[in-house]
Ligand SMILES: Nc1ncnc2c1ncn2[C@@H]1O[C@H](COP(=O)(O)OP(=O)(O)OP(=O)(O)O)[C@@H](O)[C@H]1O
């Protein structure tokens with residue numbers, strides 16, 4: 309008997325223009341457009357296998373090997389049901405010989421190769437991988453933008469992980485959400501030199517979830533209304549132009565300004581929300597000083613920090629500056645574990661921890677080991693990938709394989 313199964317992996321994305329606020333909480337329609345860089349799934353990814361079988365009793369998801377209950381009417385159920393509906397309408401109703409997979413329950417196993425729910429955008433890669441694997445299983449003729457409409461209903465930011473490179477989520481205006489989807493601004497190949505140095509400040513589950521935090525902001529922040537109307541539209545246009553022109557100065561300025569404003573609207577929420585901590589703030593001080601020196605020496609910026617709903621820093625930079633940034637972070641935040649030098653920046657010599665010439669070392673205090681728990685060096689990457697049967701996460705019985 310044939311096995312109906314597909315496996316896909318999907319990347320994380322980190323926004324430069326932040327999504328923060330919904331105008332429709334059920335459909336997940338945002339109050340502003342947003343834009344992100346997709347990170348390389350060779351380093352950070354969710355991998356998901358979906359199987360449809362007439363013997364399965366109910367839709368089931370295992371996340372990192374553990375049963376993750378699918379709540380009726382919840383986000384997962386919405387995504388799965390919508391994909392089943394498309395299977396029926398786009399495939400089964402058109403071809404009588406197509407197996408009626410839409411009537412079978414599915415078993416889904418997913419693994420994140422990085423901490424889940426720790427502000428590293430696991431919901432984004434997770435829902436993008438889920439939608440990609442089911443779309444493949446159901447042989448849907450849908451485009452990435454069409455699939456992004458479904459991923460959006462799992463987690464807003466997930467819609468942007470349906471593309472590689474530089475991605476915008478157009479907020480749309482329709483009440484049914486049919487024009488609120490992701491589009492490619494530029495592929496990875498357009499500006500492959502974009503790297504990211506991620507400082508993991510806290511990899512534990514966070515306090516205020518994005519979902520509840522942003523809703524409180526919508527309800528209580530006057531500053532958010534200003535941001536939505538008067539700030540984001542111009543920033544979206546300007547950063548898209550900066551990406552087209554590969555203008556890192558403009559890209560960095562806008563990215564840092566938008567991170568700052570997102571954290572300002574979080575603070576403007578009642579009661580206030582603080583996602584950054586003192587370590588996050590020290591990293592900002594280091595990047596500001598590093599850019600000051602760069603501007604003085606070269607007339608250009610070299611780094612852009614951005615923070616999501618947690619204290620972890622993502623520092624965008626061009627490949628040529630990544631080594632200096634890794635050195636800088638090590639100088640102030642000594643590491644317990646050796647740096648994973650996947651781009652061979654250091655050869656065999658190891659990271660020393662040093663600042664560039666002219667850097668004012670007094671801008672931040674050196675911290676104790678573990679203030680920054682890890683440093684992940686990655687870069688812009690491609691969109692979801694379909695993987696072969698040998699990568700399946702489900703065993704013959706349709707339950708998760710134990711991974712080595
Ligand atoms: N691989 C996955 N497959 C399906 N769902 C997933 C997967 N990974 C994460 N999720 C869902 O996303 C939730 C975590 O989302 P949450 O927004 O709290 O954290 P985060 O995405 O890591 O942080 P943030 O979005 O603020 O950057 C999990 O509890 C789970 O429901």
Ligand SMILES: C[C@@](O)(CCOP(=O)(O)OP(=O)(O)O)CC(=O)O
Pocket residue numbers: 322323325326327328336342431462463464465466518519520615616617
């Ligand atoms: C700060 C952010 O990372 C917020 C992400 O929010 P989510 O997409 O996690 O929220 P839900 O739609 O409620 O699931 C900014 C961004 O990624 O644009």
